[in-house]
Amino acid sequence: MSAALTIRPCPDPAVWDEAIWSLPRGNVFASWMWGAYKGRIGWDVTRLVVRDASEAPVALIQYQVKRRGFVRFVLLQGCPLLTEKGEKHADAVVALFLEHLALGRLDLVAVSFEHFQSDAILLALLGHGFVPAQSAKYFTLELDLTGGTEPLLQAMDQRWRKALRKAERNPDLTTRFLTDLDERLAAFDAFWEMYGALQAQKGFRDSLNGPLFRDLVARDPHHRILEVREKGERVLIRIAHVSGRRFTDFYTASNDRARACAAPTLAVWRFVEQAHAEGRRTFDFGGIDPANNRGVFEFKHGLSKTPALSGPRWIYGRTPRLRDAAAAFLSYR
Template identity: 50%
Template sequence: MTGTNHETGLRVVPVADVPAWDEAVWAQGRGTIFSASGWGTYKARRGAAIARLSVVDEAGDLLGLAQVQTRRRGPARQLYVQGGPLLTDKGERQGEAVTRALLAHLALRPLDLAVVDFARAESPGAVLGLLATGFRPVTTAARHTLEVDLTRGLDAIQAEMEPRWRKALRKAERNAGLTARFLDDPAERLAAFDAFATMYDALKTRKGFSNDFDAAAYRDLAAGDPRHVILEIREGDEPCLVRIAHLSRDRFTDFFTASTERAKANAAAYLAVWSFLRRGAEAGCRVFDFGGIDPANNRGVYDFKRGLTRAVAASGPLWLYGRHRLVTAAAGAMLAR
């Protein structure tokens, strides 16, 4: 536990109790998997040092939460917060003080850089806190997504989808050999994730792209977390597509998908997304989030998503903070490319 910050009167308290951390995260309306412990565990497996920090006032009331990933790059550190900082209802009125307390606790060095990615979890108080403390927003064309308003009802959504999308969906629904199942059994979820990982590796080879997602490091975390929704589509007895989403209080967000070549012919992707919309509506979610678009560099996926909805939304900027303006400016220029 740290002492009281003299500037704000608040205390930053490291949280070692993982279940207590997750309980606090999911008690917040904007809590997501990115602020929950599992994501921190995954990042720790990928080499980051993880600190789970709570901010409390003089009465001991919780005001904010931040899961900080720290990586060293030579003499510098990057301190990265995803899915936060989360503010409680009381903390929402003290966003600037919460941010200042966190910065004081993190004690940035001259070459260090703090990066905040709300991942759609921003609140007015949290954004004002960043602005007031000198964080700089940086965005790119790729930080956009497409959304479906689930409150309008599935009939209205289907009526407004492009004819090609409706035709492909009907084709998949008429195929008696094509089955879609949401998996709850732990063993089935692990098996489906393994099938996804195999398909995903083949997809990267087939399409010639790479990223830093480590399926082996994430396997048990995704399979063991009910807020990861795992859908398996089979044609006959063979899996042809696995799609994974993550669930928060009012958002159902597409996360990862992989398929075999058969999925192109049987329209499994259309059935999968439509199944996600149904599941999200049943869960009381307000929005289905397609998880991002990149029309300039991934036109095929963009065209698929655009056939269902054209409701584009900004995913929000990355927020950068350094003690020296040159550090922030250099990082901002690199990230904005």
Template identity: 30%
Template sequence: MITVKRLSKETWDALTPMFRDTSYRQLSGYADAAARRVGATSELNGLYEDQTLVGLADVRVKTVPLTPFGIGYLSHAPVTRNDSSFSPEKFGRCVEALRREYVERRRLVLRVVPALVGGQFQELQIAMLEASGFRPCTRQRPRGTFILDLARPLSAIRKDADLHWRRNLAKAEKADIRITRSFEPDDFDQFEPIFLELTKQKDFKTNQDVLFFKNIQPEIPADQKLVLHLAWHGQELVAGHLGSFVGDTAIYLLGAANSKGRDLRASYLLHWTVIEYAQRTGNSYYDLGGIDQQRNPGVFRFKQGLNGRAVTDVGPYECSPGSLQSGVLHFLEAARNRLLS
């Protein structure tokens, strides 16, 4: 039987590189900041079978004050893959151990979005979740994205992109754009004005913005830090790309270009540089980040142009200790969402 054991930040940071399906969401610095942002706490759990570590799972726990009600949330966890294979049995045993701990013992609603893993094992993940009593949580819309397989040669990836994307990349390559790479929090300050300008132009907000990621960067171990690629034309910064490259999947977190950067097609060269870097780093996939064809058709077309696979996250799936707990939490969530809308 798999047991759940709370880990220190130091132990957790040493263990996360062991798993190919880990992502920035499982980095302790991110987990803590993401939990605090919603009034929750991050619990870093090792999953052990006969003293052998078989998985990791950060669980964000949020309780309703002065009540016994609460929820535990797993974002792209548990992680269980030590290599390129996927064991549905091991994944299922880890899910069952977490259900026993959080649903049975602590009487919390447990909500799970499993690791994406390039969208390769979703039917198996769903089968294991349902076998442990989890059911789809229809109140939350799953994230869609495009996944680019990086195992192919760069020439094949470029050839498979649509004609418009290739032409814009070629234009950027001729525009005397210089790309730099940085891990330093101070360089996030250079990128932030461009990103804020974009959010103002497109009238959108994001809770996890440049400042959010800048603040967690010092808490991330050196070999797992976020990577900032910046595009320069002469001495002017014209575009930026913030990404994560841990585990088997490179992930596009934030990106923006100013008017000159858009004219120069700098974002095309940035993404191509990121693809090259992800291959060298050993990533198997490139997750191009969330997509919304209706609300942001331009970004959707840009990401679609690389001709990756359209993939949607599994879940969230949910398991509750009883209908009362589930009903109360769903009511409170709906009320909160109405207030924020």
């Protein structure tokens, strides 16, 4: 089957993004923008289009590579994505991709779908010896938006409803989704300053490189940036990314005034309203960590009681013991 398929790089950002966002499972992590960001922070990024004998695309694959001496670590996020024609070629797509990689005995591949997998591609990974690595950090909370926002208002915890009412009745508190590039850049600068202060205060670390992400996220039409002000002063910035059906809370930062005026509650609810207005079916809280960050979990849990998995991560290597050890490490770290 793989002999009927060809695999070639795609060097054109416009062509790549048009193809990605035309698919039902098109997502930020498979987009050119995300690949550009990962390239800035040290990954070698390649984008491939798999085509059938008629030259019709059947799959899109963006993969990232880091090298340590003679060893390669290959990472795929939000893909492989199959086209409608590609569903029947899933097994051949995976075979051709592994052939393209020409892995060494110590090389490893990890696939992180971030909710955007299809049944066909999962079965293909299993058929080629990929193993799942599951971890508590791959859980999130979701809201079903298909019934509108009123049922969500009725179902939220009383403390959540009370905080939301307090914020909505506060004439000094305003929210605005930013579309102007200069405003989005300024808001991200404010976010990064507040985020740094939060990291210093709470002692947590994060892999986000704000200065290298700044212009990419500000220019990207699939990211939403919400600004909350109290008496004209910024108190909170919240960032989300969107796909066809999903609206995902991504990053947030605030100052000391935000909690006092219930700005986080108002910001999340504005996200929920915006997601429903855009026709998204699911609001994703972007992750939970009940064991190590109980306060944030309790805040999110006040609005949603529905856990969901973004994982597992799928691991492959030519050496089974190394593959299994890597999967075990990712499951428990």
